[in-house]
Amino acid sequence: MASSTRVDLDGNPIKPLTICMIGAGGFIGSHLCEKLLAETPHKILALDVYNDKIKHLLEPEHGSPTLADRIQFHRINIKHDSRLEGLIKMSDLTINLAAICTPADYNTRPLDTIYSNFIDALPVVKYCSENNKRLIHFSTCEVYGKTIGSFLPKDSPLRQDPEYYVLKEDASPCIFGPIEKQRWSYACAKQLIERLIYAEGAENGLEFTIVRPFNWIGPRMDFIPGIDGPSEGVPRVLACFSNNLLRREPLKLVDGGQSQRTFIYIKDAIEAVQLMIENPARANGHIFNVGNPNNEVTVKQLAEMMTEVYSKVSSETPLEVPTIDVSSKEFYGVGYDDSDKRIPDMTIINKQLGWNPKTSLWDLLESTLTYQHRTYSEAVKKATSKPASTS
Secondary structure: OOOOOOEOOOOOEOOOOEEEEEOOOOHHHHHHHHHHHHHOOOEEEEEEOOOHHHHHHHOOOOOOOOOOOOEEEEEOOHHHOOOHHHHHHOOOEEEEOOOOOOHHHHHHOHHHHHHHHOHHHHHHHHHHHHOOOEEEEEOOHHHHEOOHHHHOOOOOHHHHOHHHOEEOOOOOOOEOOOOOOHHHHHHHHHHHHHHHHHHHHHHHOOOEEEEEEOOEEOOOOOOOEOOOEOOOOOOOHHHHHHHHHHOOOOEEEEHHHOOEEEOEEHHHHHHHHHHHHHOHHHHOOEEEEEOOOOOEEEHHHHHHHHHHHHHHHHOOOOOOOOEEEEOHHHHHOOOOOOOOOOEEOOHHHHHHHOOOOOOOHHHHHHHHHHHHHHHHHHHHHHHHHOOOOOO
């Protein structure tokens, strides 16, 4: 564990915090818990409905000193639990990671999506504001919607001008599709809670930081359908493609995989979050893009790269036809729509926290797919080799 003489970016000693982490059992929460327990003296009140991804932190390993005195798990659904305010009051800082955040869900379950990402977050903001507690709220890069460039004529040279596609926290408009494109319910709910938090800061002095993640990927992301998640479930792109690779199925490219995305390694992103936690004077009142503009690919290129990397880490030859095209309607259902590009401007986070991502796309895919292969390949082999049941 870190010594007590740790200092922030301005040379001031960092005091140990009690952190109320809502959604601590998820992909981001589990990595953040690991890092804080390993490198800081902070205590964590871990709130979630599930704790599978942080079990290793809650159960002391045989013969090793326990971390259990620095992390407490509270099985809570924040929708309806009277303990929430008390846990926020006990903490110096609340980090809200709770969200429905997979496109397959927010395209087909827009009501749940709006409730989960706006209504359920209201008490969290209210309790932080009323009790003068700092809040780090996780939003999404989806709040930007489509780029200005996507509305220009296909052959316009302005489409190549970064002014029309690089996304800036304090300047870019938020452009969503029409109401019947229900996929935007997630972005809209997230934008509205951002506006509420910002207003609480302006009118009632709430100390807040808003994080806009740009495709954070790495080990423990989402689930593999039928293994540690519902067999009919559709996770986000990394886990979807991993599932196909593990099962030796072609990777499904929605609408040809032409959308462009940037991807950042979870471990790089978590470093940025730790800087926000420990430098409130530099982070409060700010919205931060957290992504890696150097790792931009089309979804089709991502599929090709993952096929190549997986072949290397698993020693399996790639399929002769590694990808197939599917329509968004077939894959996600009616009402799907998408943003064209998502490239984060990094000026604000760089200026305030001096942070830059480090890991290349190839390296982060190699590390992640090594984990996926090691964790899931045997279970998938077993699941796929079972004889079909006879009625």
